[in-house]
Amino acid sequence: MPEQELKEFDVFIIGGGINGVGIARDAAGRGLKVCLVEQNDLASATSSASSKLIHGGLRYLENYEFHLVRESLQEREILMAMAPHLIHPMRFILPHHAGLRPAFILRIGLWLYDHIGGRKKLPATKTLNLQNPAEKSPLKPEFKKAFEYSDCWVDDSRLVVANAVDAAKRGAAILPRHRFVHAEKDGPLWNVEYITPSHTRERVRCKVVINAAGPWVDLVQEHLPVMSGTVNNMRLVKGSHIVVPKLYDGDRAFTFQGSDGRVVFAIPYRGAYTLIGTTDVPYEGDPARVKIDAKETSYLCALASEYFSTTISPEQVVWAYSGVRPLYDDGEKNASKTTRDYVLELEADHETPPLLSIYGGKVTTYRRLAEDALEKLAPYIPHAHKTWTSGTSLPGGDIPGGDFEAFYREMQENYAWLSPVVLRRMCLAYGTDVAQILHTSRAVGELGVHFGAGLYEREVAYLMAQEWAISADDVLWRRSKLGLELSAAEQKTLANWMAAHQP
Known part of the structure; x- marks a missing residue:
């Protein structure tokens, strides 16, 4: 093809x-022509392997x-308003462990x-007496005192997809399963x-080229003419989570302190x-092959068992996942203390195009990173x-007053024929x-083939047409x-149906 x-x-x-889709959405909304490539599915790596939280990072x-x-607490308020269907307030219980941090320090x-981020929407911290029967504490009786504070739950991979959908609506070319190969400078352009x-x-x-490849940033750098020759600025840290049958009733999460200084969450x-995680383990392998190991599983089970009255064992784990955090190497020896802040490294001069x-x-x-x-x-x-994103809803997030429960009640009236469990999941x-x-x-x-667990043909066709899904795993x-809910046979039926209905 000729250059012109x-x-x-x-x-x-x-x-x-x-990060990539957030920048794509922001840039497209500023009137820029944007192209994004992803070698696999959207959110196929680190961004779907988080603890599912929008939080300030208490331990930071x-x-x-x-x-x-x-900055994180300020963003928490903004994101709640942008996507009230994907992000929900959650109360966290932090038990006082007599052998660790003193109660007054907590x-x-x-x-x-409560105060550093200008909290407006969420309730403040309060002290709990876990010996009060009304608390229905699932913890061991030696944990008598706790603090309850606020953060938020997020559906992380759907947050990625929502940003990508909005970017595409604003004109961006979003290209999953397109693998970057090489870039070279040609005058003022790449x-x-x-x-x-x-x-x-x-x-x-x-x-401009933006390298937002997550754990693959340094690998991508090797296919770019980096002026300073500076690569390998990244420190890879593996974080793993386990999922076990529900350990307790109620909708509150728990924040547990480990004797090693780590913090682990137990989340409905x-x-x-119950979701339990995460670990912090230095990682040197292929990010595409990351997976939890037996030592991590035992660690998470043991730490949770130290607090819960019920003992958790590796045999109870129904699902586990791992992700590689692409952290900036700040020289900290302890992986848990390596900064979670982002670093934007710009390679540019006055004569050639920039690389970020x-x-x-x-x-x-x-969102703030994108800005x-x-x-x-x-x-x-x-x-x-x-800038424009701070006051604009993500797709599906234009719920009046941000009141999800009121919106859901209205949908129940409109679609009374659909199971409330299925309708709530879809909302x-x-x-x-x-x-x-x-x-x-x-x-x-009228919804077509039922694949199981309330997943129907109509929804799958929508995901294929509007959200780039091509495989059963994508869905x-x-x-x-x-x-977690479809049987192996049901998953195979879904895979066969999708294969037969590819556009």
């Missing part, structure tokens, strides 16, 4: 995790990362946590090459389960419009966009977590 026929973009993004206060905590930290799902090579031109998960590489970050601060990234690149894309996943799936249906039979483990 190559498509030209303002911004080319490598990586379809939360001990590392004196006040800026990160403040109280001071929680006071800071020539970028990638491979499509059909194994053909495509080339485009762009003004999908009604029937992203290290670190967390789900909570992805900072585009601010850094502003001299090279001066026609970009001003949590799609928000107001649930109407695009159910629209004029008046009976369950069952990223756009939902129904993989």
